[in-house]
Amino acid sequence: MIKKLRNIFNFAHFFLLLTFLSFILPSKYKAEMQEGLKSPLVFIIVLLIIEFLFLIKLFGKKDIQASKDILAFVFGFIFLWELLVSRFNIFPYVFVPAPENVFYIFISDTKKILLGFLSSMFLLITGLFSAISSAVILGTFVGWNQRLTKAIYPIVKAISTVPPLIYTPYVVLIMPTYTIASFTVIFLSIFWGVFMSSINNTAFVEKKIINSARVLNLPTATILFKVIIPFNFPRIFNGLPINIATAIMTLTAAEMLGADNGMGYYVRYSLSFANYTKAIAGIIFIALVVTLINNGISAAKKYLIKWNY
Structure with a gap:
């Protein structure tokens, strides 16, 4: 007491x-x-x-x-x-x-903030899920094949070092609609880093696990999707907070450039009219959303993944 x-x-x-x-x-x-x-x-x-x-x-x-x-x-x-x-x-x-x-x-401003939140979350979830799922599958496949790894990894490593904010204005300019542009920006900002990490994760899977799967005469597809990818789930979840922060950063930048809705648009619109009260409220709301998402990821990892290494 x-x-x-x-x-x-x-x-x-x-x-x-x-x-x-x-x-x-x-x-x-x-x-x-x-x-x-x-x-x-x-x-x-x-x-x-x-x-x-x-x-x-x-x-x-x-x-x-x-x-x-x-x-x-x-x-x-x-x-x-x-x-x-x-x-x-x-x-x-x-x-x-x-x-x-x-x-x-x-x-x-509850209505505007909620509409902006829903618009941003739709783009964030679709872009993030598409980028991570495709990057993990392709990265695991490339990491499994040594020849592909040696050919592709240096290129991916070079591309992944380019900050997404550099090409965000260009993507927004050339895409036919803002929705496609935002999806593309989020996808590209996440894909290359996760792709490179998946190649590395595949190489670091313990040999005894792969050898055990081969002893059971499991086909390659089964080893990739039911052994290697599940084994790397903890690493994938550990990288999600950084991926989400990057995705929200690029999405916000895209919304501030050409959107008519979204959390980033709300801040940009407020700044355009020198309404710093609304702008700061929008910034606090974005920080709150990121915090809640990260806490949700931590809770999901705790209950969904029972193994680690």
Whole structure:
């Protein structure tokens, strides 16, 4: 019981308490800006949700100290943001909006944000799944054949080093529709790296596993699809967070260039009209989406993959 109390009384909750107490202070932001501060209700709900997720992690008895440190940084930043901007208005309010106003956007612009999210997720999921599945199958096949590996691997290694953002504007320009362009950008940004990794993964499969499969007279297709690829699932899942981050980066860049919907378009449209409150809200929303996807991948790996090496 004492240990639980020590976990609850920490720097993170100290900063959270200071944030709530700062609401009592008079606001120069409200006095100097024409719109003033929005209702802090949404901001408070966000803080309580973060606190609730922390308590779940806390009583789960996993990475308690790391969770406390992360939350301390988050609440410490939020406290400084609230104090310096909403209360003292130290920074220009046009460029550094108050947290109350930023989080209020999730209520006032809910429809646009959700439509953008659905549009981006459709492109992200289809492009990511297509790229990873085809890269894993082709990479495993190439890695199985030494002659193909020696011929293709140097080329793939050279292509995979090219940053996707370099060719994103060109792909958006030449493709007939934005949807095809976005799909192509996501596909290319993921395919080459996963393709190269799959070639390497095939080469690193333990020889005794392959020899055991050969002793059973299994056909090559069965060895590739039921032995080598499942064996490499942990490596594939480990690379998913990086692949998703790359895919969202390129998708956002494509949306900012030529889309009329999507998470990246929302940020670009807001910046075009110098609405930095909406732009920051859009950036926070994208970061939240990436975090939730990565947590979902970790949970899926935990329950779907019971082996590792």
